[in-house]
Amino acid sequence: MASMSLSSMGLNDSIAHIFRARNILTAKEALFKTELELVELLDVPFGEVQSALAIISAKVCPPCHSVFNILSERAKKEAAFGHLPTGLGALDESLWGGIPFGVMTEIVGPAGIGKTQFCITLSVLAAMPVELGGLDGRVIYIDTEKKFRPERLLQIAKSRFPDHFTSDQVLQQLAARVLMVQPDTVSELMLRLQGLEEAIRQHGVRLLVVDSVAALLQSEYGRDDIIRRQELLGRQASILKHLAESRRMPVIVTNQVRFQGGPGGQETAFTSAGKKEIMRATETANGEGLDLQLTAALGTKWSHAVNIRLVLESLSGTRYMKIAKSPMSATIAFHYEVTCAGIEQIGDETFDASDGGRNMIQWLVPHPFYVLRFSDFYKSIRFASYLTTFTQFLHRELEGANVRVMFTSLNFDTHLICVSSRGYLTC
Amino acid sequence: MDVLTLALPPSQRSKLLAAGFHTTAALVSVTPFQLSQEANITLEEATVVLKLVPRSDIDHVGALSLSGPLTGSTTAWDLLIHEKNRRKIGTGSTEVDKILGGGVLSKELTEICGVPGVGKTQFSMQLAVNVQIPAEFGGVGGHAIYIDTEGSFMMERVLQITEAVIDDLRNKSPASAEDLTVEDFLSHIYLLRVHDPVEQLAVVNTLPTLLDEHKEVRLVVFDSVTFNFRQDFEDMAGRTRLLANMAQKLMAVAENYDVAIVLVNQVTHKVTSEGSRTVPALGESWSHVCTNRLMVYWMDGQRYAHLAKSPSLPVGTAPYVITEEGVRDAQESHKRPKLVEPHG
Numbered sequence A: 001m002a003s004m005s006l007s008s009m010g011l012n013d014s015i016a017h018i019f020r021a022r023n024i025l026t027a028k029e030a031l032f033k034t035e036l037e038l039v040e041l042l043d044v045p046f047g048e049v050q051s052a053l054a055i056i057s058a059k060v061c062p063p064c065h066s067v068f069n070i071l072s073e074r075a076k077k078e079a080a081f082g083h084l085p086t087g088l089g090a091l092d093e094s095l096w097g098g099i100p101f102g103v104m105t106e107i108v109g110p111a112g113i114g115k116t117q118f119c120i121t122l123s124v125l126a127a128m129p130v131e132l133g134g135l136d137g138r139v140i141y142i143d144t145e146k147k148f149r150p151e152r153l154l155q156i157a158k159s160r161f162p163d164h165f166t167s168d169q170v171l172q173q174l175a176a177r178v179l180m181v182q183p184d185t186v187s188e189l190m191l192r193l194q195g196l197e198e199a200i201r202q203h204g205v206r207l208l209v210v211d212s213v214a215a216l217l218q219s220e221y222g223r224d225d226i227i228r229r230q231e232l233l234g235r236q237a238s239i240l241k242h243l244a245e246s247r248r249m250p251v252i253v254t255n256q257v258r259f260q261g262g263p264g265g266q267e268t269a270f271t272s273a274g275k276k277e278i279m280r281a282t283e284t285a286n287g288e289g290l291d292l293q294l295t296a297a298l299g300t301k302w303s304h305a306v307n308i309r310l311v312l313e314s315l316s317g318t319r320y321m322k323i324a325k326s327p328m329s330a331t332i333a334f335h336y337e338v339t340c341a342g343i344e345q346i347g348d349e350t351f352d353a354s355d356g357g358r359n360m361i362q363w364l365v366p367h368p369f370y371v372l373r374f375s376d377f378y379k380s381i382r383f384a385s386y387l388t389t390f391t392q393f394l395h396r397e398l399e400g401a402n403v404r405v406m407f408t409s410l411n412f413d414t415h416l417i418c419v420s421s422r423g424y425l426t427c
Numbered sequence B: 001m002d003v004l005t006l007a008l009p010p011s012q013r014s015k016l017l018a019a020g021f022h023t024t025a026a027l028v029s030v031t032p033f034q035l036s037q038e039a040n041i042t043l044e045e046a047t048v049v050l051k052l053v054p055r056s057d058i059d060h061v062g063a064l065s066l067s068g069p070l071t072g073s074t075t076a077w078d079l080l081i082h083e084k085n086r087r088k089i090g091t092g093s094t095e096v097d098k099i100l101g102g103g104v105l106s107k108e109l110t111e112i113c114g115v116p117g118v119g120k121t122q123f124s125m126q127l128a129v130n131v132q133i134p135a136e137f138g139g140v141g142g143h144a145i146y147i148d149t150e151g152s153f154m155m156e157r158v159l160q161i162t163e164a165v166i167d168d169l170r171n172k173s174p175a176s177a178e179d180l181t182v183e184d185f186l187s188h189i190y191l192l193r194v195h196d197p198v199e200q201l202a203v204v205n206t207l208p209t210l211l212d213e214h215k216e217v218r219l220v221v222f223d224s225v226t227f228n229f230r231q232d233f234e235d236m237a238g239r240t241r242l243l244a245n246m247a248q249k250l251m252a253v254a255e256n257y258d259v260a261i262v263l264v265n266q267v268t269h270k271v272t273s274e275g276s277r278t279v280p281a282l283g284e285s286w287s288h289v290c291t292n293r294l295m296v297y298w299m300d301g302q303r304y305a306h307l308a309k310s311p312s313l314p315v316g317t318a319p320y321v322i323t324e325e326g327v328r329d330a331q332e333s334h335k336r337p338k339l340v341e342p343h344g
Helices: A013-020 A029-030 A035-042 A046-060 A067-077 A089-094 A117-129 A150-160 A170-179 A186-194 A197-202 A214-218 A225-246 A275-281 A299-305 A376-386 A387-397 B009-016 B032-039 B042-050 B074-082 B094-099 B121-130 B157-172 B182-187 B198-214 B234-257 B284-288
Strands: A062-068 A104-108 A138-143 A180-183 A205-211 A251-255 A259-260 A293-296 A310-317 A317-326 A332-339 A343-354 A369-374 A402-409 A415-418 B109-114 B144-146 B188-195 B217-223 B259-267 B267-272 B275-278 B292-299 B303-307 B318-323 B326-329
Touching: A013 A046, A029 A046, A029 B198, A035 A046, A046 B042, A062 A067, A067 B157, A067 B182, A067 B188, A089 A317, A089 A343, A089 A415, A104 A117, A104 A225, A117 A138, A117 A150, A117 A170, A117 A205, A117 A251, A117 A343, A117 B234, A138 A197, A150 A170, A150 A343, A170 A180, A186 A197, A186 A214, A186 A225, A197 A205, A197 A225, A205 A225, A214 A225, A225 A251, A225 A299, A299 B267, A415 B121, B009 B032, B032 B042, B094 B303, B094 B318, B094 B326, B109 B121, B109 B234, B121 B144, B121 B157, B121 B217, B121 B259, B121 B326, B144 B198, B157 B182, B157 B326, B182 B188, B198 B217, B198 B234, B217 B234, B234 B259, B234 B284
Parallel strands: A104 A251, A104 A310, A138 A180, A138 A205, A205 A251, B109 B259, B109 B292, B144 B188, B144 B217, B217 B259
Antiparallel strands: A062 B188, A259 A293, A310 A317, A317 A332, A332 A343, A369 A415, A402 A415, B267 B275, B292 B303, B303 B318, B318 B326
16 A cells, blocks of 8 residues: 555646656655645645645545454354464463464474474464364465474374374375475565465465574574664564465464573563562572573564464473463463374463563573573583583482573673572582 | 744745735735735635634633634633543543543543553553443443554454443443443444554544544544554654654544544663663654553553553552453452462
8 A cells, every 4th residue: 555656546637746746656655744844845735735645545544344344244254253273272262262363473482392393283273174173275384493394294183183184195185285485594584475475365375384583583683783683573574464464364473582681681661570580590600690581582572563472381391381462361371282293282271370571481490590601602512511410410409309401692702501490509 | 923834835935925925914914815916826825825824813712802822722711621521431440540530531642552462452442342331321432443553453352341341331230231232332443454654644644534424433542553653664753753743633633523542652672871671662752742641561460550641640550450351450359379489
């Protein structure tokens, strides 16, 4: 709409001519100027500018429908009221039937927690026929981390629907429905995203997965390029949301977690909930003050852009999925496991997780946790080679308390190893 | 007043100046015909020019006749009466209503800002439903226009909120709430999905037309006003100008059509000498635009609404919760047991 040409607006000839003469050719160029600027620029009276803008605006203005009309239209056209059922009882119930069409759903969690597994599970589900709860369509799977394993896709399919996948031929059909895209650079990803709408229409695609959205951007754009990175991210978000809406399908993106802050720390005026934790995390091994907080990568602007955020995290060895952001549900969490059938809910229990600061991934690391700071990369590598021994040592020392050792790097010059435990330890 | 201050095309302005009309006072007693003769412009143009000249002979405020620079001003007394008759839209939480002075006020711009996921959209959807509570229940009984720029408007959620509101009303007075239906409520929320800043500006320009078509509308929500203006803008000064212009138009619409306008804003990180903190997006000049600013945030696992700016009310904070029914008062009983107890 933005680049709609003024010549198709039905303006009267004289004013249309003036706009053209001043090289204002699109709706964007006209509306991006205030009335007074146009009066100066076009040299026509205020009233005329106003009525011309009114005509242009009326053309560009999106249609206005009542919620009731839209809902009844949708009920007629779409199965399950526009949702992809996930098979996770608690999630389907909270999201009114599954992952909704038309919005961007983000899956956040640390490495190895099951993000990709969840994506593959959803890909299987979307490719299944409608009578088996699927969307009977193709899946576009954008794999930026090259982590997709086709064997896993087939395994999940077979374990979930043993009655359906009785022959290799049926399996082959399923596998052929998942279209893999593996871009190597951000620019390639952008290019592909921009051309995707037509492809989606043509091939009857019903699910778009981007796993992960952070990987390429973060490898190509370091801390110094943050502005450029945010800009690209914003553009990606717009495209993905537009695709979700215009094609009325679910869009899934995965995101990594990051330590936020550094010496001096990051204080958020709105959410002081995380503060207590920050204080505890400050006790570092070498006595140096360091404020840390785990949060979804890519920053606040991106967080605003996602419509639904599901956080996967592990607490004392038990995995939980938390609905951290959703306009239609309370913040709940439930227990899940990665099984041969993909992601499955364990038990019927759901927990209230409205524990403040939703973007903080609070349970990820049981507090207090300890940070060992290394002055150079090689020292940390050397330490890493003793990791198993070290973990075993901790287990012994702490009498079996849950210990997790994590690697992270705040920026390129500081390398950190986080050791978390329930007890205290001295190094 | 100088003729330069009138919104005239440059060519007409120079003609007026050339003909010796330097101040608007000089134009007051001139007829269109005279003006067209003297300034060498057409009669139509002259009529338009004269319309722009502020008239000083309008007797506006009862017995008190104000002229000159005071034209059009009202007394504080009038304003007070006016204030009392203001329509107020309840938020669903009486505590939050209290700090807002009864609810979201019509004829004003109210900004709601907060971190992602804190409930800005839920708040707005609740308002879009609550505005329809009929007058006999102390409501406004109007319709709502919802401008969704982020795609976060959830029909299912609105349905749920509506059902809860109607249930509440039925409990209060079964007889008068009898003919309230979910269909009616949902039919009276008009949804516009905006994809880019151009469409958003177009919507703002078209708003008067929309409000003429839907005369019952008492609430207009922009959710969010920010999103589209945070990408693809290189010219920051231009953006500020556009935003100011948009805000001005919205203020005029709020006043002329007696609607409440709610602008949802995002937050951004601002780096200061003491580290960084979250502040409402769109910059300092935007902060001056909104009449009321309500910040919603988390603290110790509790949602709070904080009135940060208001011309008539003291700064105040109120806790609230979002339940399945929507926005409600925070009560101890609502606090369900937490999964994780903080250690040591």
